[in-house]
Amino acid sequence: MKKIEAIIKPYKLEAVKDALEKLDILGMTVTEVKGFGRQKGHSELYRGAEYKIDFVPKIKIEIALVDEDLDAAVEAIIAAAKTDKVGDGKIFVYSLEECVKIRTGERGAAAL
């Protein structure tokens, strides 16, 4: 099993979720995060004093899935999240050792 961690632009969440649903991936966990990368923050103004905001709001989507679904999911995310502008984000893939469904105690792929 794998875990995908995708960092995307917040307004792309809807599109990514829909794309994954089309692949029958019906579980995911979303976190609001702040990103630092090539897409720079901004200098802003408050009562005449400048201040630098280095971070950019991002959404992190985590999806646990079986190995077979990995490539399709990655492709789907890329397709849905891409804007060709800096800051589109990254997809990270990890190996997932075990998965348990709390409600049923099922383990492994059955638990996803």
Place this chain on the structure above:
Amino acid sequence: MKKIEAIIKPYKLEAVKDALEKLDILGMTVTEVKGFGRQKGHSELYRGAEYKIDFVPKIKIEIALVDEDLDAAVEAIIAAAKTDKVGDGKIFVYSLEECVKIRTGERGAAAL
């Protein structure tokens, strides 16, 4: 070393924390996340217009621990977080390569 990532219902946090404390697991990191899964969101109403809320608030608990503690911890989480209703959540287990305690520089199990 392993890392457990448990997605649970928010109001179960207290119970899970207590259960882990009983196992002498005294470190964890908690994130407020939003889940998408079998437990669906709701259609709501605002000024006469309907809107769909797809996500459900969840708590993610991350625990780094030594391999021996893994099974007990997983069982404890299941026991504490289970309500037998859809949306009880998942437990994911990853392999943890290294752990460092910033204060002391200790590494590995000693750092947990």
Place this chain on the structure above:
Amino acid sequence: MKKIEAIIKPYKLEAVKDALEKLDILGMTVTEVKGFGRQKGHSELYRGAEYKIDFVPKIKIEIALVDEDLDAAVEAIIAAAKTDKVGDGKIFVYSLEECVKIRTGERGAAAL
């Protein structure tokens, strides 16, 4: 490739970010989390009733990087985040199987 996950004190974020920038690590993702550990929360008072606050605000920094950069990055984080007081936090290291840059579709180290 590796992923570093560092749990630090919130006011140390600036220093850690600067330290990593000096190593030419120019990407990271930050999450506001709540920690439970040796650094205990507090008992507080509200309208005459006491209540216990078990958690402490922390910042989680995630950095994906190539294996060669790992040690330097860990050292840099320790140096920047250390206060020698309880609650300084932990650094966790995971193996990262794959990384994709959404904008370009690049994979692996090139995508970082």
Place this chain on the structure above:
Amino acid sequence: MKKIAFASLLTLGLFALPAFGLEGKVSGQEIPALQYALDTVWVIFAAVLVFFMQAGFAMVESGFTRAKNASNIMMKNMMDFVIGSLSFYVIGFAVMFGNGTPFIGLEGFLPTAAQADSYSSLAWTSVPVLTAYFFQVVFAATAVTILSGAAAERIKFSTYLIISVLVTTVIYPVSGHWAWGGGWLSGLGFVDFAGSSVVHSVGGWASLAVVLVLGARLGKFNAAGKAMAIPGHNIPMATLGVFILWFGWYGFNPGSTMAATVNIGDIAVTTTLAGAAAALSAFIFTFMLYKRADVGMTLNGALAGLVGITAGCANVSPLGAIVIGLIVGILVVVSVLFFDKVKIDDPVGAISVHGVCGSTGTLLVGLFDTQKGLLYGGGIDMLITQAIGVFSIALWAFGSSIVLFKILDMVMGLRVTEEEEHVGLDYSEHGAAAYPDFNISSVSARN
């Protein structure tokens, strides 16, 4: 914008007079007309301030409870005024001020200017009937809105609306009739100038009834029966609410003259000093107990002082007001801790502030009245009369409320389901979050 003056029509007449060689003659009518106009302006000013207290209550109650119920509480405060103003117009005003028996008013429903004779209990004020209704309706709304806070975070919205009708047509106006509507208490010489008992304690003791029928919020008492803190979600909002209430109290108390009288400034001063003294004593007392400057208790203290002085604001001296304030400021803290101890869950302290301190403040007039008070050599008589008034009003308010609310509970249910309480009333009753753009947290953390 057409002018239908009452004083000015007369003065126009006056202007015309010189043409008839009567310069300087005054018909004897202009001055009363002017006085009435001034009284009316004053009473409307005061009533408008009291109206604004609805917003104050809404802020305090909402600020002192959780984010997931914030809209619900605002909405309850909006709707109890909406419903209360209509039902007090149709029924309540007549029950309270209409001619009738010593126990209840029986005429003057749907008041109009033409009906002035139906309200002989209001003959002492020069303001027109509808102006009197306007001033009184905002008081009725205050009484009902007090319950909203006590019942917060668990009462069914629909049932609360019915409660609003009951309070403004029966519970509040009946004892109001006794004291202010020419009923049996006014005959005794009972003094409750602006309503520590008639308004606040009625709201407070009805709050006790609603809380007893409802039970405590989930999680308020732990397995061991100990009171858990459920922190309010927006303390600055609650504080703004207290400022608004204090502001409104300058209508509540000085305005209860219902005329532009010589003592309105004095009343403003006793009101100020009692509120301040009570906030201070509550502050110092909790600081001594906990070594913390507890915001919630201090705010409750300020309100307790304002409630406590309301009965005697026109009858006590500035120093008397300070002493009354100091007493109720400590009392409110003790009372909040007491209700927590006996497992009565009152999220905002409504019973303590309005019930306990309202009744106590009314009693204290028997000590501090500068004419007839015990401490001023007036003997024990007034104190006894005050006690009779205080207890009979409290008994009525609590008794009628508990019966009516029990019936309501059986008929339509008073409390939301556990699931709804868990999710929060904003979603379960109104289908929308109060703060959808904010991340609402379920985990408290502190550095």
Place this chain on the structure above:
Amino acid sequence: MKKIAFASLLTLGLFALPAFGLEGKVSGQEIPALQYALDTVWVIFAAVLVFFMQAGFAMVESGFTRAKNASNIMMKNMMDFVIGSLSFYVIGFAVMFGNGTPFIGLEGFLPTAAQADSYSSLAWTSVPVLTAYFFQVVFAATAVTILSGAAAERIKFSTYLIISVLVTTVIYPVSGHWAWGGGWLSGLGFVDFAGSSVVHSVGGWASLAVVLVLGARLGKFNAAGKAMAIPGHNIPMATLGVFILWFGWYGFNPGSTMAATVNIGDIAVTTTLAGAAAALSAFIFTFMLYKRADVGMTLNGALAGLVGITAGCANVSPLGAIVIGLIVGILVVVSVLFFDKVKIDDPVGAISVHGVCGSTGTLLVGLFDTQKGLLYGGGIDMLITQAIGVFSIALWAFGSSIVLFKILDMVMGLRVTEEEEHVGLDYSEHGAAAYPDFNISSVSARN
């Protein structure tokens, strides 16, 4: 703090009189002087309440829109008063109340006490010229600030400032002159006592124009053309705003007597009852439609009732006020749904509340006027006059607005870029977040 009394100077004279053996003689001047002083106090009280409505509008509009635009809306409401008060002083007041043609006022720019003769349309009120300006400027500010809500979350700040100038110098004062400034409508006997049409509908129909020129917010209508909900970020704040507006309305309506007249309490009562009835009917109607106690619609209902009674507040009975309220309370809900249906994006319901219910309320005076209304046996004449007034004002407000705003759009642009709208106007126009210490969410979740 030096006193320049007008009544008191005279009374000092009076005090002096006894010395000359003239005790008890009244010169015939004191009473009018006192009446003027009282009128002035009353009008200032009322104007100050109406001023505070700016804060109410700001809260409602900001609370009903997203966190990322919250400062921008507050700032628009601050700046439209800032700009409006200056431009109404320099130009607008003269256009509205100055002597001139039946269509426009032409004298009395930059009003001073010395110019009283330039405003014969205000001769009926005893208050000094600048007091009249003060009372009127807060009305002008109301008219313009209504647009702020309709245009929320997408209008360019700089262009909005120009719109504030246009509304307070041309759009509002011209039709205002027709009805209140001695223009052609006042001659017809058109009744709009406190401005359902003159103030509110002008703001509402100008809002329609600005919305048509602007277009809908990104994401308001989905691909299929269905209206999406864009929930307001702070419902308690919006509710506080409605309380503040209601509070201010007690200046708006009773104060429009511009004198301390006998009926100010009656007006406060019709105002209260209509607001309450409309909130109630809006509440019940949406509850029947959706089985939810919709907060936003109920708040709109309350405002609709207050807007609807503004024209007839001095001319209808309390029961008439209730019926008017019940009607507009339902109407406002239907209207909000209608504009959503036809893809006109009005984030706060300004067109429905102020345009639709303002015009309707003015029309209804033709039915409910207790002297000349159709239902009171007064025949159809008044209704016709009201219709003429309502339509001519609406036509002017909408027509002049759409022309001017189209030109503005071409000259300087009315709408921010997509990128700016996306980021939010707080950052893109003002360079700072409204709530920098809070995590603003882009993902709604609910238990």
Place this chain on the structure above:
Amino acid sequence: MKKIAFASLLTLGLFALPAFGLEGKVSGQEIPALQYALDTVWVIFAAVLVFFMQAGFAMVESGFTRAKNASNIMMKNMMDFVIGSLSFYVIGFAVMFGNGTPFIGLEGFLPTAAQADSYSSLAWTSVPVLTAYFFQVVFAATAVTILSGAAAERIKFSTYLIISVLVTTVIYPVSGHWAWGGGWLSGLGFVDFAGSSVVHSVGGWASLAVVLVLGARLGKFNAAGKAMAIPGHNIPMATLGVFILWFGWYGFNPGSTMAATVNIGDIAVTTTLAGAAAALSAFIFTFMLYKRADVGMTLNGALAGLVGITAGCANVSPLGAIVIGLIVGILVVVSVLFFDKVKIDDPVGAISVHGVCGSTGTLLVGLFDTQKGLLYGGGIDMLITQAIGVFSIALWAFGSSIVLFKILDMVMGLRVTEEEEHVGLDYSEHGAAAYPDFNISSVSARN
């Protein structure tokens, strides 16, 4: 609700007269009685508005600082009124208005109605002693609450309470005695009608003292000494605060007549126009500097205009008010930038708004007074008198404050520990978060 009328008792007498065949005879007492009643109503109305400014200051100061200190600031504003009203009652009022030397009042402690003779400096106003106290105490509270903002986010709560006592018993009343209490400045013809200097500049210069003793907040100046922005956590709340302050200013300025005089409307107009002009010039000036519509600076501009016109509101023309506004609107921006430059950390701009613009506004009366101002041909005399007043008051306020606060700092400490400042004063002083249900962020991010 029993009526103790003063005018009406007389008019009841009047009503009785006809029975004796004396119809139309006026005793010569009714009119002064009515005038007093009207003056009292007016002054109470004004005082109540000024009271509400406490809420406005609380909102502005809290909104302009961080979420972790939000309750603390609200609480400081609550408690300085609580403490200030008591200590001004016991001591301050006598020091300011009591008979005594040209430098300090020495009688009239614990004012009561019976003591009217102790305050010959108030003989010019007809209102009763306690009404005068009520009007004056809210001014005293304004002076002290100004410090709360300047000292925000780092001052020890307990020490702040002592400062509240010192300001309302010594610092404010002494210079107040000079100018308004019959002291040496009033003899010179110094004009500060409603307190640009007596109230605002005293608060402002005492703020400078407290900031100098406290030092800057952690993180306000970086290693290089450059001023860092520490954004306020709730800009809509700060804006609401400015609206509330503006609203309250209509009590502050027009009410300072302390009588229902002919010019109260004129004062409302100069107040409005100066506030608007200053907001506009501050807005335009910052826009020119930064190409951003800075909300904070514009709000400071509005307040600067209101502060600046306070001295001359009854003495300048509407155009004069606009010019004064334009000047102080730019001045306040320059001043804020200046204090940042010289590393004086004033989180809300209190020194600039109240100190700099209060003093400047008082000086400008010497130019714009329509009777004696330099620009109106009155020569240089008035300007010199104004300068003497401005500088002596500023010197006293700053000098006495810095001495007293230094002593306090040595005796009990003025500043919280670094750890406490880091955690925030809500937790460290009050043991509870202002917003426990919200995720408070430590990382700013923007699209």
